[in-house]
Amino acid sequence: METKEILEKVRSGEMSVEEAEGFFRRKPFEDLGYAKLDSHRRIRSGAAEVVFCQGKDDSHLTGIFERIMENEGEALGTRASALQADLVRARFPEASYDPVSRILAIEKPGKPLRGLVSVCSGGTADIPVAEEAARTAEFLGSRVERIYDVGISGLHRLLSHVDRIQQANCVIAVAGMEGALASVIGGLVDKPVIAVPTSVGYGASFQGLSALLTMINSCSNGVATVNIDNGFGAGYIASQINLAICGTDHNQQ
Amino acid sequence: METKEILEKVRSGEMSVEEAEGFFRRKPFEDLGYAKLDSHRRIRSGAAEVVFCQGKDDSHLTGIFERIMENEGEALGTRASALQADLVRARFPEASYDPVSRILAIEKPGKPLRGLVSVCSGGTADIPVAEEAARTAEFLGSRVERIYDVGISGLHRLLSHVDRIQQANCVIAVAGMEGALASVIGGLVDKPVIAVPTSVGYGASFQGLSALLTMINSCSNGVATVNIDNGFGAGYIASQINLAICGTDHNQQ
Amino acid sequence: METKEILEKVRSGEMSVEEAEGFFRRKPFEDLGYAKLDSHRRIRSGAAEVVFCQGKDDSHLTGIFERIMENEGEALGTRASALQADLVRARFPEASYDPVSRILAIEKPGKPLRGLVSVCSGGTADIPVAEEAARTAEFLGSRVERIYDVGISGLHRLLSHVDRIQQANCVIAVAGMEGALASVIGGLVDKPVIAVPTSVGYGASFQGLSALLTMINSCSNGVATVNIDNGFGAGYIASQINLAICGTDHNQQ
Amino acid sequence: METKEILEKVRSGEMSVEEAEGFFRRKPFEDLGYAKLDSHRRIRSGAAEVVFCQGKDDSHLTGIFERIMENEGEALGTRASALQADLVRARFPEASYDPVSRILAIEKPGKPLRGLVSVCSGGTADIPVAEEAARTAEFLGSRVERIYDVGISGLHRLLSHVDRIQQANCVIAVAGMEGALASVIGGLVDKPVIAVPTSVGYGASFQGLSALLTMINSCSNGVATVNIDNGFGAGYIASQINLAICGTDHNQQ
Amino acid sequence: METKEILEKVRSGEMSVEEAEGFFRRKPFEDLGYAKLDSHRRIRSGAAEVVFCQGKDDSHLTGIFERIMENEGEALGTRASALQADLVRARFPEASYDPVSRILAIEKPGKPLRGLVSVCSGGTADIPVAEEAARTAEFLGSRVERIYDVGISGLHRLLSHVDRIQQANCVIAVAGMEGALASVIGGLVDKPVIAVPTSVGYGASFQGLSALLTMINSCSNGVATVNIDNGFGAGYIASQINLAICGTDHNQQ
Amino acid sequence: METKEILEKVRSGEMSVEEAEGFFRRKPFEDLGYAKLDSHRRIRSGAAEVVFCQGKDDSHLTGIFERIMENEGEALGTRASALQADLVRARFPEASYDPVSRILAIEKPGKPLRGLVSVCSGGTADIPVAEEAARTAEFLGSRVERIYDVGISGLHRLLSHVDRIQQANCVIAVAGMEGALASVIGGLVDKPVIAVPTSVGYGASFQGLSALLTMINSCSNGVATVNIDNGFGAGYIASQINLAICGTDHNQQ
Amino acid sequence: METKEILEKVRSGEMSVEEAEGFFRRKPFEDLGYAKLDSHRRIRSGAAEVVFCQGKDDSHLTGIFERIMENEGEALGTRASALQADLVRARFPEASYDPVSRILAIEKPGKPLRGLVSVCSGGTADIPVAEEAARTAEFLGSRVERIYDVGISGLHRLLSHVDRIQQANCVIAVAGMEGALASVIGGLVDKPVIAVPTSVGYGASFQGLSALLTMINSCSNGVATVNIDNGFGAGYIASQINLAICGTDHNQQ
C-alpha cells in the first residue's frame, strides 16, 4: 500500500488514524528504500538470498533452502560441502552440486543466458574460485566463457585468447601468487575487468595479500577488485554489469 | 593492411615473400591485439593517453599535451599543480583547471554526456578524490550526479538520496576513515558500486588502508574496489560500464 | 580490618607492633586499592574470577570452579568446551552450558536483571560472539535484548529496530567482515556503542583485523572498541555502564 | 509535527493528501530515527556539529561556525590552528582557544558541569590528546579531573592517585609508546575505562599502532578503545557515559 | 613451420590463402615470442613443465607426467607426497623420490652435470628447502655442492668453507629465522648469491617474513632473493646462471 | 696447540712446514675466534649444544644426545615431546622431563646454583614459556625464583612481590596479550629486565606481535626483549648476566 | 620513617592515630616500592630524570634541567637540538653537547668510569645511535670502547676486533638495513649482546622494522633487543649490566 493510498483512506475514514500511524511506524523504510526497488526485485532478492553454506548447521540449511525455494523457485548456495549438497538434494532432487566450486544450485530449467562474461584464470589451482564466479554469473542469467590456465608465466596462452576475451561485456580475472593477470588483461582489452585475488601461492603470497595488492595497484585502466577468493562477489557484479548492458540491447543476447 | 590482403598479394606476386615476412615480423601485435580494438579506439586512446602530471617536468608536460592534442583533439591531465595548469593554458587557452580535483582538461566543446554515474562521498575531505572521479567520467562522456557529504555517521542524509542514486547505471562510493559508505550503498541500491577508499583520516586509518580493507571485505553484493585515492580509476571504469549500458540503449541518454 | 582500626588496637595495646607491621607488610594494597573497592566488591570479584576455560586442564578447572563457588556462590566460565561443561556439571548440576557462546555459568536463582543492554549482530556467523556478550552481561545483572542478523547489507533490517536499540543504556555492536555495523548504529542512536569485531569473514578480513580497523576508525561519535571476538569484554564493560546508569535510577529497573 | 498530528489534520481536512504525502516524502527519516531522539537533541546536535577544523578553508570555517552558533548558541572546533582561532574570534570574540589541545570553543557562560570524568595520561607528550579529551568532555557538560604524567615507568605516581580516579564515573586513559596505562588502570579501578592510544613514541611504536594493539588486547576488564590520538572521541563517549549516570542521580552532581 | 616457408607455399600455390590465414590467426605468438626461443627449448620446456604436485588429484598427476615423459623423456615434480611418488612410480619405475625435499624426478641416465652451484644452508631444519634447490639445479644439468648447517650463530663453520663456496659459479643461501646467512656469504665471496628465506623459526619470524626482509635489505653486493621456501625457484635461476657461464667455457665443465 | 708453540716446533724442526701449514689451513678460526674463548668454553659449549628437539627425527635425536653427553657429561633439550623424552630416557635413565616447559635435561648431580634470576609471568597460560626460561637458567647454573600469575590486571599481586624481585641480579618478565608486565616491572625495580612476549591471547594479539611491540616500546629503563615464546633465549641471557655478576662476587652465591 | 617506627610511636602515644593514618594514606607506596630502592637511588633517579628533549618547549626544558641539577648535580638530555643545547649552556656553561648523538650532558668532573661496554656499529650512518648508546653508558659510569663500521658486508673488519669485543662485560650491537650484526657478534663472543636496530636503510627496511625482526629472531644465544634507534635504552641496560658485574669485582675497574 502506497503512502498516498493510506492517506486517502484516512481522509475518507476507511482507515483510522491509529491504523495509519501504525503503518508508518512499522514499515517506514519499505516506503522509502526497499519498495522503490520493486522493478529490480527478483534479481535483488535472488542475490540477497544467496546462502553462504559453510558452517551452517543441517536443519538451518535445509530450512533456508526451503524458504527461498518457496519465495523464488530457485536458490544458490556457495561454499557448500558434499554432505550439505546431499542433504539439500534429499529434499530437492533437482539441485546440482559442483564439488570444485562448491556451488549448490537449484535452477529453473531452460533459463536463458544472455550477454557474455569472460572468466579467465591464471593457474589450475585458481579454478575453484573461477568456477564459483562462472557458476554465480550463470545462475544470475549471464552467458559465461571460461578461459582457464592463461597465467602470465606463459604469455602466449593468454595472447591467443585476446579476441575472445574482448567480445565479453565484462571480464573476470582470477589469479593467485603475484596476481598480475588482471593488469595484463586490462592492458589488452577495453572492457571492465573484475579482479579476484586468490589465496593460491605460498611464502610471501600471504594467503592472497600479495595478489590483492597487485590488483588494487593495477596500472591498467578499467580494473576493480573484490576480496580474496571471492568468486561469488566477482560473478555477481560482473553479471550485474553484463545484464545491464545486454538487457538494453536485444541484438546481443 | 589485413593478414588476408597481404597473403593475397603474396599469392598474386604483388608482394615478395621477404616484404610479407617483414610485415609479420615488424608489427605482429598490431594485427593481433591492438588493431582489433579499432572500433573502441577513441575511448581507449583517450584513456591510454591520460597524463599523470605529478612530478613531470615542464617541457615534458607541454610536449605530451601537444602530441595528444594533435592526435586526439582533447586531453586529460590528473594530479596537475596550479603551475602546471598555467603552463598548459599558456599553450592551450581553452584548457580548464579544477584546483580541488587537480584535473586539467582540454575538451571539445558541446560533447554530449550520456547515461548516469552517481558519485557519492562520505565527508567534505573526500571531495578532491570524488571530483577526480566525477570529472574523469564526464571527460570520458558520462553524465554525472554528485551526492556529497552523505557519510554514514548521519545515515538520514544518505537515505534521503537513495532514489536518485538508484537511477544511475553505476555508482562510485568515495570514503575515508572506516570506509563503510560503499557497503551501505551496496545494500541499498541494485547497481554496480565502484568503491574508492581515501587516505582521509588519522591514526589507525593508516593512510587509507583501513578504508581499503573495509571496502574489499564488503558484505554487500555488487561492490568492487580501486586503489586508495584513485578517483581517476573509479571514474574510468564507472564510465566504461555506464557507456556500455547506455551506448546500446538510446532512450536512456 | 581498616587502617584506623589497626592503629587504634596498636595504641590500646590489643595488637602488638609486630602483628600490625605484619599486617601492613602482607596486605598493604588491600588497604589501598583493593579494600577501597568494597562497595563494588561482588561485581568486581565476580568478574575478576571469570574463568577463561580454554586450555585449562580438568582438575585445574574443577578446582577453580569449586573455590569460586565457595567464595561467591556463582561462577562464570568462558570458552568452555562441551566436555569441560560435563565435568563441571558433574560437580555442580545447576550449571548451565550454552554450546553456541560456550558460556558455562552457575547462577543464583532469581537474580534480578536491571537496565537494558542491546546486543546487535551483523550476520548469523557472529552470533557466538554476540551470545558471549549477551550472557556475560546477563550474568553480571543486566537485562539484555538481542537484535541479531541486522547487518548493513540489508539496511532496512537494522533501521526497523532503531527504536528498540535507542532504549538501551548501552549498545553492543558485533560484526565481522567489514565491520561497519558499529558506525551505522553510532550514527543512528545516541547511546554509547561498544564495538566487537569478529573473526568472521575470509580473505582480506585477516581474521578480524579489517573489522577491527573499521571500528577503531569509526566516524560516528560514541563508539569504542574491544578485541576481536571478545564478546566477554564487551558484555563486561556494557554491563558496567548499564548498571552504573540504572543503579542510580530506580525507575528504570 | 508528529505523524499522528498530520494524520489527524488529513482526517479533519485541515491538510490535503498531497501536502501530507510531501511531508512524508521529504522528511521520512526525521519521523523515524531523528525526531525520536528529541529529548537528547541538544547534546546530540552539539556533537553532530563538532567541527574538525584541520584543512577547512577560511570562509568555509567561519560559515560553519556562524550556522552552528545560530542553531545552537555554542560550538566546538577540534584540531584548529592558531590562525583559524584568530579568524573565528574576529567574528565571535567570546571564543576561547587552547593551543595545546587545539580546541576552539564558544560556550554559553555558566554551564554547569556534572558528574566526573577522570582523564589520565602517561607522559607529558600525551597531554595534547588528553586535553582534547578533557575539554571535549567539559564542553559536553561533564566535570573533569586531569591526572597527567602518571605513566607506568614510575608506578608510584599512578598508585597515589587511585582513590581519586576511582571516584569518576568514567576514566579516560591516554598513552603512547607501549600504551600499558589503560590496562593498569583497568586493573586498579572498577569503572569503565576509555583507552586512547597516542602516536607518541618512535621506532616500533609505528605512530601509535603499538599502543593501539596493547589497549585492544588489554587483559583488564572494563576497557574499550578509540582511534589513535582521538581525544575528541574518548571525551565524547566518556561524557556520554558520565552524563547518563549522573543525569539520573541528582545527588552526584 | 616458419613464416617464410608458409609464405613461399602461398606463393607457389601449395597452400591456400585461407589455410595460411588460419595459421597466422591460430598461432601468431609462436611466430613471435615462442618460436624464437627454439635453441633454448629443451631447458625451457623442461622447466615450464615442472609439476607443482601439491594438491593435484591422482589421475591429473599421472596424466601430466605421462604427457611430459612423451614430449621430453624426463620430468621433475616438486612438493610431491610419498603417495604421489608411489603413484608415479607405479607407471614409471625409474622415477626417484626424495622424501626430504619432496622432489620426484624421472631423469635420463648418464646426464652430465656441468659447472658448479654451491647450496649453503643455515640450520638442519632448512635442509628440505636447500635440497629442493640442489636437486632442481642437478635435474637442470648443474653440478651441485651442498654445504649445510653453516648458520651464522657459529661463524667458524661457514668461514672454513669460504674457499669451496668461492669456486661455484653461483651460490644459493638458504636460511630461516633471522636469515642473515645470505648477507654474510655475500660479504665473503664474489659470486652472485641467490637468497632463499625459509619459514623455519617461530614467533616474530612470521613464517619467513623476517628472513625475507633481511635478505631483501642485504647490505652485501651481489645478493638477490626468491620467495619464502622457494627452493625450486632458487635452483632454477642459479642453474640458469651457472649453465650460461660454463656453457661457454668448456674447460670448466 | 698455540700459534707460538707451532712456530717454535717449526723452527726447531720438530714439525715440518707442511704439517704446520696444514694446521693453519685446517683450523684457522680456532686460532682466532674460537680458541680464544677457552676459559668460557663449558658454558658456551653447553649452550651451543642445546638441542631444539621439535621436528628432529628419532635416530638423529638420540645420536645428538649421545655425542653431547660424551663431550659434556650433561645435555639440555628444548621443545621436546613426551615421546622424544621417553626415547632419550631409554638411553639415559637419569634424564628428567618437564611436560609443561617441554625441557628435557640430563644434569650432573649436585650442581651448585648461584646468584638469583627472578622469573615473573603474567597469567597461568604463560607458564610453559616461563618454565622454559627458568629451567634453562637453572641448567646453566643460576638460582631461580618463580613469581607466576602476577599479571597487571590485578596489580596488587605484583606489587606484593616487588621486594623479592628486587633481590634478583636479572629479571625475566613473561607475558602475552598486551604484554605490559615487563614495563611495569621495569618501573618498579632497578635490575635488567629481559622481556619475553608470548603467543598467549587471541584476536589482535596476533600470536604475540602485540606483546612484542609493547615490550620493544617499553617506556621503562632497563628492558630488552627476546623473540615471542623464546623462554630459552631469555633464560640463557639472564643466566649469562647473573653468573657474570655473582661469578665475581663470592658473597652473593 | 619506617612502618615499625610509626607503629611504635602510635603505641607510645608520640603520634596520634590520625597522624599515622594520614601517613599510610599519603605515602603507602614509598613504604613499599620506592623507599626500598634507596640504596640504588642515585643511579635510578639519574636515569628516571633523563630528559627526552625533543619537542619540549624552552622554558620547560631549562626548568627541568635546573631542578635535576639541584637534586642530582648532574643531568643527561637525549635528542637535544643545537638550539636547546645553547639554551641549557647559557644557564649551565659546563654542559657539553654532541651534535652527532644529540646528547646534552652536565657531568660531575672526574667521574670514574668502570668495567667495559663495547659499542659496535654496522655502518657510518648508524653512528648517531651508537654514540647515543656510548655516551649514555659513559654518563652512567661505564667505560666504553667504540668499534664502528664493522658491518657484515666486509666480515674481516668485524673478525679482526673479536678479541677486543670479548673483553667487554656487555656488548651493544647497532645496525640498520638487514641488522645481522647482532647475530654475528652473538655467535662470536660469549657476552650478553644488546641489539639496537636503526632506521638506517631504504625500501623494505621499513624504517628499521626489518632490522628489528632480524635481531628479535636472532639464532645466536645471548641477544636481547631494544626499540629502533633507541641508543639510550641500550646504553642504559648495558651499563646496568656492566656496573653490576664490575661493581662487585674491584679488580676489573
Next chain:
Amino acid sequence: METKEILEKVRSGEMSVEEAEGFFRRKPFEDLGYAKLDSHRRIRSGAAEVVFCQGKDDSHLTGIFERIMENEGEALGTRASALQADLVRARFPEASYDPVSRILAIEKPGKPLRGLVSVCSGGTADIPVAEEAARTAEFLGSRVERIYDVGISGLHRLLSHVDRIQQANCVIAVAGMEGALASVIGGLVDKPVIAVPTSVGYGASFQGLSALLTMINSCSNGVATVNIDNGFGAGYIASQINLAICGTDHNQQ
C-alpha cells in the same frame, strides 16, 4: 706473503717466531678469506668502495673519493646530490654526474664494455632507478641496452622488444605500482631476470611493498629480487652474472 713462505722463513731462521706470530695475529683473515680473492680483486674492490653519497658530509665525501681514486683510479658514487657532484668535480674535473640516476662516476677513459645487460622499466617514473642500475652495470664493465616505458598496461610495447631482451645475458626489470613487469618478462625470455621494485605509485602501493611482493611471488621461473629502489644492487649482480658469462666467451663481447 703466503703461509708457506712464512713458515719456511721461520724454519730457516730468516724470520723470528715473534715476527711470524705477529703476522698470523694481525692479518689472519687476509690469509683466509680476503687474499684468496685476489684474482677478482679489482671488481670486488671497486664495488666494495662504491660510495653511498646521501647524507655524507662534504669533507668526508671528498676524502673518500680521493682515497678510492688513489687506490683504484676510478670511483662510483650513488645517490649523490648536485651539490655533492660539484664538490667532487672541483677536485676531479673528469667526474661525470647524471642528475636523473644521481650517479657520480669517475671512469678510466676507453673502458671496454662487454656482454649485454638489458634494463627494462615499466613507466617513465621508474627511470631514475633503472638508470642507476644501467650506469652501475656500465661502470662495472657491462654493455647495457635500455628498454624503457614498456609497462604491462600496454603490452604490445613490451612484446615488440622481446627479441632484443632475449639477446641479453641478464635482464633487469624495474617497475613500481603492481610490479608485474618482471613476471611477464620472465615468462617471455629464457634469461635470469633481476627484479627491482620501485616506490613509484600511491595508495596501496605502500612505497613499493606491493611491487616487492609481486616480484617475490613471481610465478615465472628465473626471477630473483632486490630491495625497493635498489638500482645499484640490481646493476651490480646483473653485471656480475653478465661478466661471468661473457668473460669466458670471447666471441660474445
